Amino acid sequence: MTMEFDLNGKRHTVADTPQLLIDWLRTAQQQTGTKAACREGDCGSCQVLVKEPGLDHHFRAQPGCLIRVQDLHQCQVLTIEGLLRPDAKPHPLVMLFTEEGAGQCGFCSPALIMASLNWLLHGPALTPEEGEAWLNGNLCRCTGYMGQRRAIVQIASRWATALLASTDRQTTLIALDLLPPYAAIPPCWHSTRPTISEETPEVSIVLGGGTDLYLERPLNQLTQAVPCSSGKLQPPFKEHNGEIWLNAQWPIQALADALLAQKQLPFFSRFNFLFASLPVRNRATLGGNLAHASPIGDAMTLMMALNATLHTNRRSIPVQHLITGFKQTCLAAGELIEWIALPPEVGVSYIHFDKVSRRSTTDIAALNCAGCWHVENSRVTRVRLVIGGASPCPLRLPELEKQFIGLPPDALCPDPTPWLKAALSPRTDHRGSESYRFLLAKQLILAQWDALKQLTSAGSEVTP
């Protein structure tokens, strides 16, 4: 079959052959403003804006190197070329970044414009601090990022007020000449995109965002991969018998934005920025991250600590039963994670998540650690502690948890070492040696205890 989508306001029909968006843009379309520096979703240079049917109806910056053209059926794509105006008047963001010296060699430059638009479309506060986090997925080897910081300050001071007052940022951005008029066209709502349920599930590879799968296998081995996109027509989350059900098939960032807007699960926004880079979070789904079954998948560690339950199209699975081995799950062929249900007690827990990696953001963890603490009458009554990266899959530590029961949060932390040594089996690799991971595991438990002390102390702004 053929695929149809809009590129910069123009409809394109392409054959269903395996091809990455970045290659299609640069070769078939000769639109070379989108650059490829790493081709694995790490550098951010190939970001384009994509509006997907069924999502929240807005453009989001996504990595062009981790999207197949086939995955764009009924989507709209906006690239840097789409922002150039016919009257040759420079784009206001281009002028701003230029004036602040936010580029040198030029390879990462166009993507900064795309990332800025993504921020202006979705950033909840539009402060300079927020801008730095939202543009953090745009790596640069030349500038040292100070030009970007200066530009971010200018962007915030120039447009934040108008956008924060706006109920429809897309329309406002069009009025401000920051988005072209055709950005207003909604994507097709009657998606005819094939999904797993319509295909023969047994021969298909299920895609979430594809951000891991496209890295691991050549495209020609993924001809049977189909997106599990049917769920994207569902809301990002819902309440069900006091539980909060997260839509597993929503991109992680869109989900976080929706939760934040509804003031739900405040911890999610606090830790969300630690999961991959923003363009990847705009593509990758929470369900995909879980089903990928990585030993250091950040979401798995957190969801295990939260005692989540997975609802697939066939059954319910406690999250800790999902992973059966190194990158192995208990999911049957054709079985899809649709919802991730968080129990009501999550609302009255102290939740802390730490991730230690070489680079503090946009990196893969040496170890991560999540804790979900219950404190009554100044004593710990229950806790779930999970460490990822020190065993074939993230591991809950029930024996260690018992050591904390009954303790007041201002007590000295019991030495977790013996329990960690008994439970963990870390390996040495380029992200850390075995002995470092043992030491770090201990320190992460101490950091959990330190965080609990902060969270429960009087005057703390964070309450469960």
Added chain:
Amino acid sequence: MSSKTLKTPPQSESSPLKHRTLQGHFEGKTLFTDDLPVPESCLYAAVVTSPVAHAELTAIVTSEAEKYPGVVAILTARDIPGSNQIGDIVQDERLLAEHHLNFIGKPVALVLANTAEQAHQAADAVQLQYHEKPSTLDVKTAYRENSTFGDERHFQKGDIAHGFEDAQWVVEGDVDTQAQEHLYFETQVSLAIPMDGQHLKIFSATQSPSAVQKFAASVLGLPMNAVEVEVLRLGGAFGGKEEQAKPWALLAALGAFVTQKPVKLVLSRHEDMHWTGKRHPYHSHYRLGLDSTGKILAYDVQFLQDGGAVADLSTAVLERTLFHATNAYAIENVNVKAVSCRTHHPSNTAFRGFGAPQAIFTLESAIDHAARVMGCPRWHIQQANLLQPGYKFAYGMTYETNALQQCWSRLWSEKSIARRMRDLEQTNRSAPRYRKSIALTPLCFGIAFTATHLNQASVQVNIYTDGSVGIATSSVEMGQGVNEKIREVVARCFGISFDMIHIDYTHSARTANMSPTAASVGADLNGMATLQACSKLKSRLLKFCSQRLKHPVEHLTLRAGNVMTDQGEVLLEWRKLVTEAYLSREHLCELAHYATPDLYFDRTREQGHPFAYHACGVSAIEITLDTLLGTYQVEHIDVVYDLGESLDPLVDLGQMEGGLVQGVGYATLEEILWDSNGRLITDSFATYKIPDLMYSPRISVDFIQSGRNPYGPFSSKAIGEPPLLLGLGAYFAITDAIRSHTQTTEIPYQLPMTPEKALSALYPSFTATS
């Protein structure tokens, strides 16, 4: 002393098109080599390389691969019509291996096919037969085995034995610095196009167009005038495309010459990281003697450099290590030995700083060691030994200015260093989880190619009849802003606006025999040549104007797009002047050649005047360490730097900020790891981490001007490499914070200080006690 603080650079109102190149970058309009429209009949190349670090190659079996779809040709060393020798300083490098595989990634064969995918698939099917041999992957082993590039070099000054006799304190130890990957965003790329049989055009992303031209000619058995090399611009280079863009350009040229079809060769990120060299790892051993006041009396140091498999630029890099062994300090008794060693890694190569970071980190480590033993702050020893005017370096050149002292005192006074240090020490005493620390780094960096003959450049200035000006330089634009600076020189000479000045792509037929764009001197050399050419044109035009208008030439000037009197009266528009001069058959083009004066160096005595001048600056790096998790944030860097008169404040600010962050990355998180067979483990953006925005410090820069500089246009000074060195202090800031928590810990002087190393140093007894 005149000094000024650079805040927001002049904005676009005054010069709307000043940075229009940068504007083109953000609009995605800028053309890189990979963006060029590919000719219809173009073939794509994939390179078959050695999978082992050391072996004797016995056969290359291509029969299977030749049957693959789309394959047009598979070329090996036997297909090279000219010379297979491509080593520049030392002739020890073959373009394609014949019998000897000396590192993982050594090119063996070139596969040409109709698509890049077909070429790569066929390349995978080429079988190499070889006998593996033991490999040397470590510099100390190579040194023991006497496997070196040339003899050990030796710089000395004073009487080292005497210095140590008088010393009250002597410290001795080892320092290791690791490789650093350039991680230019644009990978190695070239496109070669055959032109009428015996003539070839190469688009190459190289810092050394003339080297590509020279060796392409030699490989193909052609004279140099049969090879054109054009460089559009580079998507970052940092030294990684000075010598090492060459093999890929030559392979594309070979393919194009043999098949008589255009050939494009682009390395994937993984290929680029596996196959190309990095910053040289060093092992060094120091001995430092000091008197009771902290004055350094003697410094004895040996540097072992891991040069990799072939000489490449290693001996030149090593030479700069020798020159910068004493960095910014006046040390009277000095003994420096340095040798480059051959290992079976891809040949290490130029990288911003070029051997100086390893030297400077070693001496700063020795000073840190001494400070700990003596119980004084590190800055105390730094300050007591700062360069004074009149100090004669071991290599014979005298330090003439007091710029370094100015930078040092200005940093202390303007950035409240003393107060900040006191405050954070007090905070740290209350034993908080998060500790803060500040480390200072003074820098003195010699400006010139240390190979004296490279200090030359030609620039062609063409004034067209409409008054617009085109410039062909000998320099390559790679983001460092050399083109912006040249435009500034032209604009100042002719008094015309930037939109009338265009810098051409770098082309071997427009300017010949170019030195690489490197050593921080691109703007100095090319700016001075531009200045010469423009001055000649200007005096010719003014003379013409004087005769025509009957106005004394000494009262004429070019300003604001006009010929003016010195009273400011407009006599003639620039455009009109040019048109009239043309009609009167005045020559409107000028080629100028500049060679830096006063440079010489005698390697038999290791004495001379190798540098035009020294660039000086001081940085203060503040970090916060999480003593629980070993993670840290480099919070802030304050810098005072002697920039001279800036030709382009925005460009210079960007060079400073970007260099600092590259240096911080080198000192803290950028780590190259190899497995025991010499295979690179950290071969992608996912595993080799460079600073991202949130990792990077806030930077405030104070540029000062210490005096006139006759070696730079309009008294400007170089800024390409020095900033990287000013980022090294991040290592010491982190280790200071670690020691404020765990006094007794022994921290090896080893770059980089990763969170893993920091945590292990914070809890040294963890394994032992549990």
